Amino acid sequence: MKFENILVTEDQGVANRSLRITLEELELPRPHHAYYCDHALTMITTALRDGRPYDLLVTDLYFQVDGTTKQLPDGVGLIKSARQLQPDLKVLVFSSESRQAVIRRLYDEFNIDGFIVKGRGDAQDLKNAIEQIAKNKRYYPRDYRSTATQNNLHTFTAYDKTIIGLLAEGYAQKDIPAWLDSHDVSPSGLSSVEKRLSLIRNAMNFTKNEQLVAFCKEMGII
Amino acid sequence: MKFENILVTEDQGVANRSLRITLEELELPRPHHAYYCDHALTMITTALRDGRPYDLLVTDLYFQVDGTTKQLPDGVGLIKSARQLQPDLKVLVFSSESRQAVIRRLYDEFNIDGFIVKGRGDAQDLKNAIEQIAKNKRYYPRDYRSTATQNNLHTFTAYDKTIIGLLAEGYAQKDIPAWLDSHDVSPSGLSSVEKRLSLIRNAMNFTKNEQLVAFCKEMGII
DNA sequence: TCGCCATTTACGGGAACCCGTAAGATAACG
DNA sequence: CGTTATCTTACGGGTTCCCGTAAATGGCGA
Structure with missing residues (x-):
C-alpha cells in the first residue's frame, strides 16, 4: 500500500x-x-x-x-x-x-x-x-x-505500579490497604502489600523501597 | 558581534x-x-x-x-x-x-x-x-x-543530593554515616542525616523518603 | 456437602526509622 | 581566656516497616 x-x-x-x-x-x-x-x-x-x-x-x-x-x-x-x-x-x-x-x-x-x-x-x-x-x-x-530479553527479572503488573505509585506519592505503607479498599483493588491486605513489595525487591536484588521507586521512575514504569 | x-x-x-x-x-x-x-x-x-x-x-x-x-x-x-x-x-x-x-x-x-x-x-x-x-x-x-520564583521551597545542596542518591541506590539510612565517613563528607552523624532529610521533607510537605526520591528523580536532581 | 489447594489476611517479634531533647564540639568575638 | 552561638552528635521512646508463621477465606472438583 x-x-x-x-x-x-x-x-x-x-x-x-x-x-x-x-x-x-x-x-x-x-x-x-x-x-x-x-x-x-x-x-x-x-x-x-x-x-x-x-x-x-x-x-x-x-x-x-x-x-x-x-x-x-x-x-x-x-x-x-x-x-x-x-x-x-x-x-x-x-x-x-x-x-x-x-x-x-x-x-x-x-x-x-x-x-x-x-x-x-x-x-x-x-x-x-x-x-x-x-x-x-x-x-x-x-x-x-x-x-x-535482558533484565526482565521482574515484570511489573498494574497492581505493582499502583502500590509503588502510592509510595512515590508519599503514602505510608500502612495506609495503603485503606486506599486499595476504597478503590476496589484487590488484594488490599497490608500483608499482601508487604509480600508483594518484598517479592519485587527480592527479584530485583533491591534492599529498600526508595531504590525501587527510583528504579521505576528511571525506567518510566510509574 | x-x-x-x-x-x-x-x-x-x-x-x-x-x-x-x-x-x-x-x-x-x-x-x-x-x-x-x-x-x-x-x-x-x-x-x-x-x-x-x-x-x-x-x-x-x-x-x-x-x-x-x-x-x-x-x-x-x-x-x-x-x-x-x-x-x-x-x-x-x-x-x-x-x-x-x-x-x-x-x-x-x-x-x-x-x-x-x-x-x-x-x-x-x-x-x-x-x-x-x-x-x-x-x-x-x-x-x-x-x-x-515558584516552588523553591527548598534548594538542594550537594550534601542533600549525596544522601538522597544513596537512598535511591538502596542504602539503609543507618548505613549512610559509615559511607559519608569513608568519603570524607561532613557531617556524617546519623542524627545529622536524619535531621537533614526531615528538614527537606518538611520544606516540601513530603511525608516519606520514597516521595522525596521520586521527586528528585522526576526533577533531574539526582 | 466435604475436603483440598491457592490466595489472602492476621499476628507478633525484631529491626529500622522518626523525632524531640540534651550533651558535646567548633568557631567567632569581646 | 571565657562566653556565646551554631553545628554536630548521642540517646531514648514511639511508630512504622520487615518477615516468618499461622489462621482465614474462597473457589473447585469429588
Missing part, C-alpha cells in the same frame, strides 16, 4: 521541518500537521466522518505544556483514542523516549506499528520504518530486540 | 537539518557538526590551537548511546570542559529537557548564554536566542522566569 493521507502530530518545529522533507524524499503526499494531541484527534474524527480517513499517524509522545488544559495529555492518550476510533490506522511513534519499559508498553498494549528514537540516523530510520509499515510489517528500533 | 565559527553538537538528524536551515535564514555561515560530545571537544581544541576558535556552541544535552565508551557522557560534561578550554565561548543549549532544576543548574553553575526547549516555536526561539547572544545578552526560555 502507499500512504495517501498522513497526519503528523509533533510540536517541535525543528523536527517538523525535517519530517516534511523526509516524506517528500519518499514521494509521499504532504502530511497534515497537528501541534497537540487534542487537535490531532479532532482531525482524525473529521477525516473519518468525511470519508477520507488518515492511513498513517506519525506522532511524538511528549508535548510542551501551555496554559490551556487538554483532554489528551500526551501521545499515549492520542494513540489509545485514535485506535478506538479507527482500528486500522497505522501508528508510527517518533520520540526521544528511549526507556524500554515505555516503548514496550506501546507495542504490547497499543499495538503500534513502529517506534523511532530521535537520535543519530533518525531520518533514515524514518524512511525504513514507513516502508516497512507500508508492507504491513512492524518496525522496531535498532536496539529494541537486543535489550528485550 | 556576528558569529563566524559555529559548532553544533546534536545527534538527532531531524533536528540538525532544521538547525542548518535556521542558521541560513539568519545569514550565518554553515556550522560545523559533531554527533557526540567527545568529538565536539576535540573540534574545539583543534580550532583553538589553529587560531580559528569557535565563537558559538549550540549543543543538545542528551545523546544516544552506542557501544563505544565516551569520555563525556552528555552535554553538561561538554559545556564544562569547553568552558575550561575557552571561557569566552558562547554556549546555547538546545534540548527537549524541560525540568527546571536541570535548566537552572546550567545557568547558575556553567553560565550558559541561552537555553531553548525543543517544542512549539523552537525554530523562532532559536533565532531570537542567537540574536540576543550576539548582543552579549543572555536568553531565557519563555516560561523560565515565571516558574523561577
Whole structure:
C-alpha cells in the first residue's frame, strides 16, 4: 500500500521541518500537521466522518505544556483514542523516549506499528520504518530486540505500579490497604502489600523501597 | 558581534537539518557538526590551537548511546570542559529537557548564554536566542522566569543530593554515616542525616523518603 | 456437602526509622 | 581566656516497616 493521507502530530518545529522533507524524499503526499494531541484527534474524527480517513499517524509522545488544559495529555492518550476510533490506522511513534519499559508498553498494549528514537540516523530510520509499515510489517528500533530479553527479572503488573505509585506519592505503607479498599483493588491486605513489595525487591536484588521507586521512575514504569 | 565559527553538537538528524536551515535564514555561515560530545571537544581544541576558535556552541544535552565508551557522557560534561578550554565561548543549549532544576543548574553553575526547549516555536526561539547572544545578552526560555520564583521551597545542596542518591541506590539510612565517613563528607552523624532529610521533607510537605526520591528523580536532581 | 489447594489476611517479634531533647564540639568575638 | 552561638552528635521512646508463621477465606472438583 502507499500512504495517501498522513497526519503528523509533533510540536517541535525543528523536527517538523525535517519530517516534511523526509516524506517528500519518499514521494509521499504532504502530511497534515497537528501541534497537540487534542487537535490531532479532532482531525482524525473529521477525516473519518468525511470519508477520507488518515492511513498513517506519525506522532511524538511528549508535548510542551501551555496554559490551556487538554483532554489528551500526551501521545499515549492520542494513540489509545485514535485506535478506538479507527482500528486500522497505522501508528508510527517518533520520540526521544528511549526507556524500554515505555516503548514496550506501546507495542504490547497499543499495538503500534513502529517506534523511532530521535537520535543519530533518525531520518533514515524514518524512511525504513514507513516502508516497512507500508508492507504491513512492524518496525522496531535498532536496539529494541537486543535489550528485550535482558533484565526482565521482574515484570511489573498494574497492581505493582499502583502500590509503588502510592509510595512515590508519599503514602505510608500502612495506609495503603485503606486506599486499595476504597478503590476496589484487590488484594488490599497490608500483608499482601508487604509480600508483594518484598517479592519485587527480592527479584530485583533491591534492599529498600526508595531504590525501587527510583528504579521505576528511571525506567518510566510509574 | 556576528558569529563566524559555529559548532553544533546534536545527534538527532531531524533536528540538525532544521538547525542548518535556521542558521541560513539568519545569514550565518554553515556550522560545523559533531554527533557526540567527545568529538565536539576535540573540534574545539583543534580550532583553538589553529587560531580559528569557535565563537558559538549550540549543543543538545542528551545523546544516544552506542557501544563505544565516551569520555563525556552528555552535554553538561561538554559545556564544562569547553568552558575550561575557552571561557569566552558562547554556549546555547538546545534540548527537549524541560525540568527546571536541570535548566537552572546550567545557568547558575556553567553560565550558559541561552537555553531553548525543543517544542512549539523552537525554530523562532532559536533565532531570537542567537540574536540576543550576539548582543552579549543572555536568553531565557519563555516560561523560565515565571516558574523561577515558584516552588523553591527548598534548594538542594550537594550534601542533600549525596544522601538522597544513596537512598535511591538502596542504602539503609543507618548505613549512610559509615559511607559519608569513608568519603570524607561532613557531617556524617546519623542524627545529622536524619535531621537533614526531615528538614527537606518538611520544606516540601513530603511525608516519606520514597516521595522525596521520586521527586528528585522526576526533577533531574539526582 | 466435604475436603483440598491457592490466595489472602492476621499476628507478633525484631529491626529500622522518626523525632524531640540534651550533651558535646567548633568557631567567632569581646 | 571565657562566653556565646551554631553545628554536630548521642540517646531514648514511639511508630512504622520487615518477615516468618499461622489462621482465614474462597473457589473447585469429588
